[in-house]
Amino acid sequence: MPELLRVARAVATNQVARLAPGLYVRLTGQTGRGDSDQESPEDIAAYFSQCVADYLAFAGVPADQAPSYFAGKTVVEYGPGDFPGVALLMLAYGARKVYAVDRFRMVRLTEKNVGVWKALLASLHGEPRQRALALLNNPQVPADGFKREAIEYVVRPHGFSGLQQQADLVLSRAVLEHVDDLEGTFADMLAALKPGGLAMHQVDLKSHGLHRDNPLDFLAWPAWLWSLMYSxxxxxxxWRIDRYRQILHALPVQDRRLEPTLLASAADVAAVRNRLAAPFRELGDADLACLGLWVGFSKPQG
Ligand SMILES: C[S@@+](CC[C@H](N)C(=O)[O-])C[C@H]1O[C@@H](n2cnc3c(N)ncnc32)[C@H](O)[C@@H]1O
Incomplete structure (x- = not known):
């Protein structure tokens, strides 16, 4: 019975989300980062700094070279969540422009997010700090937002940027596992990149709290029912790592990278194997175990 109730509730709320996505995001208090009530503005600012450090590490750039790496770059960030902290840091380091692209209108300059802005600012010194301050529409009132010529918030169906050959970098963190058209999002990235541009995405393949007794048992729901409840x-x-591999290999890109960051235990993989829904039954143990990964590629020159 509790299972039936869960299904009925999920199917009904999925219709609310379909008809009124803005209302759904507000009602569920989503920030994009899970339970952020527990986090202080300083914790959230530190998370954004860590994201930037992780992108630099993935690109093979020493942390102290952030300003020379980002200088003059145009960046597309998919799925910034409710505050574009990563975008603001990249702009502070000298990026020319960031397009923050989302499927849902999530960004809100609440009092707490203004606190995050202040904590980010406190972490910056010298030129990055001056550049960060210059991003504000009104230096006295951070809640008035940021200059659109520097950071442009784009909310579009499927979260596609719609850009053509404008970006040096496209990146995301904890977003690709949420997109509703994964192949389309990769095609959008490739179109948005300039020749020679780089894509880097950290993907969280965990259940996001939707499993019961095994971290992989959310893969037991049939695809049609999952879609009815959550689409x-x-x-x-x-989508599992095999889907990313297929998409990456079908794209005319180079320097393909697919690097697992977290694996389920062999015992959990074995225990869930007989319960899997059709799309996941064919997965090998290594692919099934993958609970997180980095995906990267570059767009060929010319
Ligand atoms: C878990 S949050 C991650 C937020 C932020 N990147 C972070 O690390 O805190 C997922 C984000 O992806 C966004 N999203 C969902 N579907 C999307 C899509 N199709 N394209 C772009 N963003 C999408 C959500 O609205 C949200 O902003």
């Missing part, structure tokens, strides 16, 4: 809510699309 409009931005919860995990459940």
């Amino acid at each position: 409009q809510k931005g919860v995990p699309n459940r």
